[in-house]
Amino acid sequence: MELLNQSNYNVWKTCMDSYLVGEDLWDVVNGSYTSPPIDGSENSSAYKKWKQINAKAEFILKRSISHSLFDHIIKCKSAHEIWRTLDHLFNKKDEARLQILENELANTIQAIAPIEGSLIERTNAKEGGGISPKRKNLPRACPTHSPFPVPDPECGGVSLDPGHAPYSRSPNYVIE
Template sequence: MADFSSSVSGIEKLNNSNYNNWSTRIQYYLLGQDLWDIVGGSNTTPPTNDSKLRKWNIKSGKALYVLAVIVEDELLQHIKSAKTPKEAWDNLATLFARTNNAKLQCLENELLSISQQNMTVSQYFSKVKSICEEISKLDPENAISETRMRRIIIHGLRPECNGIVTATRGWANEPTLTELENILANQEALDKQISKVTIKEDESALFSNKRGFKGQNRNRAGARDGKPWKSHGEWQKQIEET
C-alpha cells in the first residue's frame, strides 16, 4: 500500500485548468494499476456474487482513493459523496464539460475579434497561436488547423502588412506560418531602422534651420541706422580707437 500511495503522490493534481491532460494521465495510471475497468470500463457496477463483490470492493476502494488524492481540495466536494469510482469520474467529467464549454466560448469570441493593433508581429503571432492551442486542448475533435490559424492571423494584421502577404501568395510555394512570421518580423525590424534614420535626418535638418534662423536674428539685432552688425570684438576695438 505504501508503494501504491507513493506512486499516486507523483501525479499532478487536478485543478481548474488541466482537466484534459489530467484525465489522460490518470486513465493510463488506472490502466496500469488494473483499476480502469471499474472506473470507465466494463466492470463499473458491483457484482452480485459475494466472492466477486469482495474483490470489486477492494479495487473500488483503491480507485476512489486515487481519485480523492489527485484532485485539489476545492474540487474534492464534487466526488466525496460518490458511491462508486465511475460516479466520481463522471461527476468530474460533467463539471469540466460545463467549465470547458464556457471557457471555449470566451476563447472563440476572443479569436474572432483579435487584431494586431499595437502588438509586434511576434507578439501577435504568439497571442493567436496560444488561443488556438487552448481551444484545441478543450475541443480536440475540432482542433484549429494551421490553415485556419493563418487566415485568422492575416485577417487581423495591420494594413501595412497586406502588401507582403499579397506578394507571398504569388510564390510557387506559399510560406508556412513560421516563415510568414519571420518575413513580417524582418520587415518590421527594417521599417524601424528606416524610421530611426529618417527621424535623425529630420532632427539634423531642424537643428540646421534653427542655427540659420538665430544667425539672421543676430544680424537684425546688431544693425543700427543701416550699419552692419558688428561682433563684440569689433565694437571693443572701435571704442578703444575713439
C-alpha cells in the same frame, strides 16, 4: 502527477487513464466492471473483490484532485461515478462550467491586484509622484476590440486593424 485543478483536466485525464490501466483498475473506473448483486455466498466474494478494487481506484482519484474540486465528488459512491462526475464537470458547456471559469478569473484578478498596486507605488516613489500623462507617452488599446494594441506606422498611434481609426499617443493619455 499534478493535482487536478480547473485548468489541467485534459492532461490529468490522460495521465490518470494510463496510470489506472497500469494498476489494473481501469475497468472499475470506466464502468465495465460493475458491482455484482449481494444475494448469495458466491456473489459475496465477488462483491468483496469489486469493493476492494473500487476502493483503491476511488482513493487514487480522490488523492489526485485539488481541494477546490473535492466538493463536486464528495458524495460519489464509486470510482466510476467520480470519473463521470469529473468528465461532466469539465466537458459541459453550461452554467456550472462557466461558474468554474468565472471563479478562476476572479481568483486571478484578486492575485494580480496587490501586484499592480505595488508596482504603481514603486513607480510613484521612484518618480516622486503619480504617473504623469506628460511624462508617460503610452499607447492605448481600442476598448471595443482586442486589449493588445499594435503600432500604427501612419500616425504613430496604435490600431488594431488597418481599417480602424488609430488611438493616438496624445499627452492627455491617463492610466486608470
